[in-house]
Amino acid sequence: MRVRFWGTRGSIATPGPGTNHFGGNTSCVEVTTAAGDLLILDCGTGVHALAKSLMAPGKGAIHANILLGHTHWDHIQGFPFFTPAFVKGNSAAIHGPEGSGGSLHEVLAGQMEYRYFPVELNQLPATITYHSLTEGIHAIGGARVATQFLNHPAATIGYRIEADGVALVYLVDHEPFSDELWRAGAEPGRIDAILHEGDRRHALFMADADLVIHDAQYTPEEYPSRKNWGHSTYDYVVRMAAAAGVRQLALTHHDPGHDDAFVADIERKARALALELGAPLDVFCAFEGCEIAPSPRAGMKPFVAAAARQASVAQRQFHVLVVDDQPDTLALIVRALEAEHYQVRQAASGPEALRMIDASMPDLVVLDYRMTGMDGMAVMGELRARPETRDLPVLMLTAMNDERSTRAGFDAGVMDYVTKPFSIPQLTARVRACLARTQSA
Ligand SMILES: [Zn+2]
Ligand SMILES: [Zn+2]
Numbered sequence: 261m262r263v264r265f266w267g268t269r270g271s272i273a274t275p276g277p278g279t280n281h282f283g284g285n286t287s288c289v290e291v292t293t294a295a296g297d298l299l300i301l302d303c304g305t306g307v308h309a310l311a312k313s314l315m316a317p318g319k320g321a322i323h324a325n326i327l328l329g330h331t332h333w334d335h336i337q338g339f340p341f342f343t344p345a346f347v348k349g350n351s352a353a354i355h356g357p358e359g360s361g362g363s364l365h366e367v368l369a370g371q372m373e374y375r376y377f378p379v380e381l382n383q384l385p386a387t388i389t390y391h392s393l394t395e396g397i398h399a400i401g402g403a404r405v406a407t408q409f410l411n412h413p414a415a416t417i418g419y420r421i422e423a424d425g426v427a428l429v430y431l432v433d434h435e436p437f438s439d440e441l442w443r444a445g446a447e448p449g450r451i452d453a454i455l456h457e458g459d460r461r462h463a464l465f466m467a468d469a470d471l472v473i474h475d476a477q478y479t480p481e482e483y484p485s486r487k488n489w490g491h492s493t494y495d496y497v498v499r500m501a502a503a504a505g506v507r508q509l510a511l512t513h514h515d516p517g518h519d520d521a522f523v524a525d526i527e528r529k530a531r532a533l534a535l536e537l538g539a540p541l542d543v544f545c546a547f548e549g550c551e552i553a554p555s556p557r558a559g560m561k562p563f564v565a566a567a568a569r570q571a572s573v574a575q576r577q578f579h580v581l582v583v584d585d586q587p588d589t590l591a592l593i594v595r596a597l598e599a600e601h602y603q604v605r606q607a608a609s610g611p612e613a614l615r616m617i618d619a620s621m622p623d624l625v626v627l628d629y630r631m632t633g634m635d636g637m638a639v640m641g642e643l644r645a646r647p648e649t650r651d652l653p654v655l656m657l658t659a660m661n662d663e664r665s666t667r668a669g670f671d672a673g674v675m676d677y678v679t680k681p682f683s684i685p686q687l688t689a690r691v692r693a694c695l696a697r698t699q700s701a
Contacts, residue, residue, distance in 0.1 A: 261424045262553050263471065264290045267306020268546045270433075270477045270491065270513035271334050278519035283548030285309070286334035287432055287513060289473060294424045297401040299325045301419065301430045301473075306548065307338035314344055321349045325401035328356035329432050330416035331367045339368060340377050348385040355400060357407075358392035358574050359415035359600075359692050365390045393417060394696045396569035406563045408465045409693035410434035411458060412490035413685035420465060420563050425556030427563070429469040429506075432513055434462070435490045438679075440663045441499060449537065451503050455663060456677065457670055459500070467504045468561055470554040473546065474501070476511035479526065488683050494530040502539035508554065509534075512546040570696040578695050579603045579620070583613040583639065584628040584657070593626060593657075596684045597691065610634030614642055617649060624694055629658035629669070640672040653698045655691060657682075 267288035275284035286304025293299070298314075300307065303326060314322050322344040328335055344350045356364045369381040381388075395417070398405045403423035410416040411434055418431040437458030446453035451467070454460040466472045477491035494511055501509045511530060514523050527545040534541040580602045584590040590606055597604045605622065607613035611634055613625070625643075629636040636656055643649040653675045658665060661679035669677040675694050678687060 261426045262292045265546045265548055265550045266290060266310040267304040268512045268514055268548055270515060272516050273305045274516040281520040281547055282514055282523045282545060293402055295402050299327060299401045301327050302329055302335045303339040304334050305338045308341040311343040324352045326352055326354045327419050330357060330414045331360040332414055340372050345384045345386040350386040352386055352388045355391045355393055357415040357417045364392055394570040394572060397565055406565055411437050413683050415689050415692055422562055425560050426554045427469045427560055429466045429472045431474045433490055434475050434492055436496045438666055439661055443667060444663050449503055455666055463500050463504045466506055469506050471508045472501055472506045473510045473512055475513040477513050477515045488686055494526050498530050498533045498543060502537045502541050506541060508542045510544060510546040571699050573692055573695050577603055579622040580624050581605050581616060581622040582626045583607045585609055585631040596688055600688050610639040613639060623698055625654045627654050627656050629656055629660060637672055644673050653694055655694050
């Protein structure tokens with residue numbers, strides 16, 4: 261397997277003398293398997309130069325497998341300039357998460373409407389197919405590809421590509437699930453010591469990978485003022501990769517405000533941290549033109565998913581019960597979930613919620629932790645004590661992001677734990693991930 265970076269910048273293309281080394285183009289990585297299959301991770305502006313190299317004279321028909329983590333601009337903006345799509349006989353199979361506010365085709369066609377671009381998507385002569393993914397194991401371009409939801413204010417998936425005895429994991433546009441990484445009292449640095457179930461799942465997804473490509477847009481100093489924007493710090497990423505036994509770690513999605521000197525400094529600090537942790541981890545900041553050929557291993561362990569394939573959320577009517585004693589918050593959440601086409605009911609107290617659950621079982625409960633009278637933990641206790649609601653999925657909302665409260669939530673059996681303040685896109689992405697996991701296809 262050969263991996264080449266064509267775009268390493270996050271958020272917006274940033275050309276200029278200050279970014280000459282690490283590059284100014286937005287996310288795009290080319291993966292070529294030993295059999296010659298082509299997988300393209302994200303279609304930021306970097307895909308323009310990749311397209312040019314693919315179209316070099318003497319090369320045959322191009323069959324690209326495009327894997328989009330999500331459809332924010334910096335990950336799709338290069339697609340209209342993916343010139344192989346302008347040639348009959350070529351093909352592009354485009355994969356991406358469902359739930360991007362329309363089908364993949366609709367979203368990509370939107371940015372190519374006549375008012376934005378001279379050629380419409382449907383006019384492209386190449387054969388283009390669209391594949392919506394949730395979590396699970398897929399066969400794409402001769403590779404075994406596992407997908408898992410990331411934490412970002414949009415439906416976003418990470419990819420684990422297993423081919424040629426190599427595991428490559430692409431986790432771009434992801435934010436830590438919790439401020440606290442480790443459980444108190446547990447020895448830090450091990451996956452089983454990770455506090456938040458989401459972070460633990462994230463670490464397991466990259467476990468033993470030969471190469472992890474990860475969003476590391478911020479420094480720990482910058483992060484507090486950019487919380488909920490959906491990106492990681494190098495510190496979080498190095499600690500996670502070290503715990504997960506990753507061999508090589510490429511930090512990417514560099515902040516548009518960071519010039520080469522700043523990114524080089526992040527690289528130095530990330531390496532020093534890996535050294536300090538005693539991890540045999542080769543960390544570097546990805547740059548345009550960087551090429552890696554991870555060496556295959558005989559003992560590469562294929563990733564095992566909880567379920568082979570999660571259900572499509574789009575194809576079923578899900579019932580969600582929202583429980584919060586703050587009328588404004590309740591109304592805001594209900595409106596946001598209704599806009600996602602779920603059937604939503606609401607309760608303003610714990611006892612009311614229990615009565616409504618008795619009357620009709622929802623697929624998911626979005627439950628506030630701190631409520632007057634019966635609080636969220638008391639409701640959880642009731643639900644878990646009854647056989648018919650023992651396994652009812654619950655997403656807990658809370659202003660308490662301390663280690664003890666987070667642990668109490670997971671110990672009580674919540675599926676996800678979302679701390680306030682959150683943004684609505686972030687919450688709806690987390691609700692979608694929970695619903696996809698509530699049942700296997
Ligand atoms: Zn991005
Ligand atoms: Zn994004």
